[in-house]
Amino acid sequence: MRHHRLALCAEHFLDWFVSYTQRTIEEFHMFSSSDRLLVAVSGGKDSLALWDTLARLGYQADGLYIGLGIGGDEGYSAASQGKAQAFADAHGLTLHVVDIKKTYGESIPELARRTGRGRGKPCSVCGLVKRHVMNRVTLEGGYAALATGHNLDDEAAVLLQNTLRWQTGYLARQAPVLEATHPGLARKVKPFCRLYERETAAYALVRGIDYIYDECPHASGATTIFYKELLNRLEGHSPGTRHSFYLDFLRAKKKGQLLLPAEEEPDLHPCQQCGQPTTAPGLCAFCRLWA
Numbered sequence: 001m002r003h004h005r006l007a008l009c010a011e012h013f014l015d016w017f018v019s020y021t022q023r024t025i026e027e028f029h030m031f032s033s034s035d036r037l038l039v040a041v042s043g044g045k046d047s048l049a050l051w052d053t054l055a056r057l058g059y060q061a062d063g064l065y066i067g068l069g070i071g072g073d074e075g076y077s078a079a080s081q082g083k084a085q086a087f088a089d090a091h092g093l094t095l096h097v098v099d100i101k102k103t104y105g106e107s108i109p110e111l112a113r114r115t116g117r118g119r120g121k122p123c124s125v126c127g128l129v130k131r132h133v134m135n136r137v138t139l140e141g142g143y144a145a146l147a148t149g150h151n152l153d154d155e156a157a158v159l160l161q162n163t164l165r166w167q168t169g170y171l172a173r174q175a176p177v178l179e180a181t182h183p184g185l186a187r188k189v190k191p192f193c194r195l196y197e198r199e200t201a202a203y204a205l206v207r208g209i210d211y212i213y214d215e216c217p218h219a220s221g222a223t224t225i226f227y228k229e230l231l232n233r234l235e236g237h238s239p240g241t242r243h244s245f246y247l248d249f250l251r252a253k254k255k256g257q258l259l260l261p262a263e264e265e266p267d268l269h270p271c272q273q274c275g276q277p278t279t280a281p282g283l284c285a286f287c288r289l290w291a
């Protein structure tokens with residue numbers, strides 16, 4: 001790990017990885033040892049590595065798997081759910097499963113087709129539904145926070161995208177902890193935000209975690225992947241670029257050195273149907289989508 005000037009054997013890499021995650025949790029005041037956490041689990045390497053790490057650190061962490069219905073009975077969703085469930089069973093952990101079709105009547109691809117959203121790609125519908133379900137299950141379960149497996153590569157790609165377009169509102173909100181600004185909103189934390197994707201992959205491999213290797217079939221051509229590739233090229237030319245790009249951004253933001261707009265408190269009120277907070281009059285975007 002050239003950015004840390006560190007080279008470790010498998011055994012010591014695992015120790016370093018777990019303690020580095022704990023240092024990240026403490027540095028950003030993410031949660032304490034008495035908090036109950038919900039981990040968003042997709043069956044991929046990052047989310048399962050995160051669940052594994054939090055369990056090894058002694059945190060009370062349950063998992064949430066959202067069945068999107070992508071790829072039919074033996075496709076991507078079925079395979080990724082199998083990996084998530086097998087991990088939970090092997091480690092004696094609790095996995096909550098929300099199957100979108102069984103719960104709401106249609107799978108994500110069916111919903112995207114019917115509503116004509118996303119020009120053939122179900123990602124915008126999928127993102128909206130996942131955010132709603134994650135928020136609901138976190139609050140209903142009384143969890144202190146929702147933990148997601150976003151890593152440094154994810155965060156740096158979003159940062160690059162927002163910087164190139166000077167999306168100052170998004171830059172102001174990008175952080176390892178998203179506070180619950182309303183009683184109906186869950187607190188969100190990203191304990192892997194300082195870890196490279198290849199580090200989370202190495203951890204999953206060395207720990208023998210059986211995760212789904214395939215990406216969602218709809219991920220190809222995603223803008224974030226393009227920005228990740230750009231950052232990979234920069235990283236190859238100048239190791240540590242991604243690390244300093246993201247962490248120096250967080251430091252400068254903390255010190256008030258960036259001229260970003262003050263975060264405005266949106267005018268939120270309960271959705272007339274589901275009760276989750278929304279800025280829209282009447283129904284929230286999730287309920288309008290199904291309606």
Ligand code: SF4
Nearest residue numbers: 122123126216218219
């Ligand atoms: S790539 Fe798109 S459809 Fe697939 S899981 Fe991600 S957001 Fe959902």
